[in-house]
Amino acid sequence: MRNERDGAGGAGEEEAVRRLLAARPVMARDLPPFDPAGAPGDPRALFVAWLAEAADADVLDAGAVTLSTTDGDGLPDARVVALRDVDTRGRWVFASDEGSPKGRQLAAVPAAAMTFYWPAQGRQVRVRGPVERAAGEVAEQEFMSRSPLSRAAGLVARQSEPLASPGDFARALADARQRLAEHPGEIAPGHTVWRLRATAVEFWQGEKGRGHVRLRYERGEADHWSRGLLWP
Ligand SMILES: Cc1cc2nc3c(=O)[nH]c(=O)nc-3n(C[C@H](O)[C@H](O)[C@H](O)COP(=O)(O)O)c2cc1C
Structure with missing residues (x-):
């Protein structure tokens, strides 16, 4: 891993960063109203409605979500993953390699939080709860539902290991594509599906006058859901 000292940007550069951010205040635009009195009794229904509205508004990667986990030392970590499903039992589903840092963290601490942000609507959804590992057949089915390129990338595995040279990955991917062409049913051994069983789900609707609406x-x-408003 390269180790370089920070450039001598100094106060002028810091000021430029502050100006850049100050010129882009968040939520300073018209956003859709949200009346929590009309919200459904089950957060899944509201989540699916908001997800569909984000997709209709062409929010890029509307199904992308920040997944936060904790390692065995209690240190948090987070990264974006693709949401694969939200089932009728109120479980938010994602997939990755069990040997990746997130996979190891989930093995040590089987709980997580998810944070969705859909900028077109100024909406955030937070989900938290324990995480269950799905059965091997579920992971296999999910793997086989992927595009050939995604499966080839999954076969490479080694996610988040240090990469000595970009060519190493390109070669490994080409090898995996060749293997898949010969054995189309091959499944990445560490491919895993996890289900975050929500114990709390919070919907946050931004409003440019700071009248943000929060429903938790x-x-x-x-499995009875209760709900209430939170101070913004
Ligand atoms: C939009 C988007 C979607 C992603 N989807 C996934 C995913 O579904 N599964 C996955 O393992 N990594 C996904 N990644 C890559 C992760 O953010 C991350 O780089 C990788 O999983 C390694 O994370 P870890 O080192 O914390 O385990 C995605 C990244 C982005 C930006």
């Missing part, structure tokens, strides 16, 4: 659902006994 909590899962209680017998």
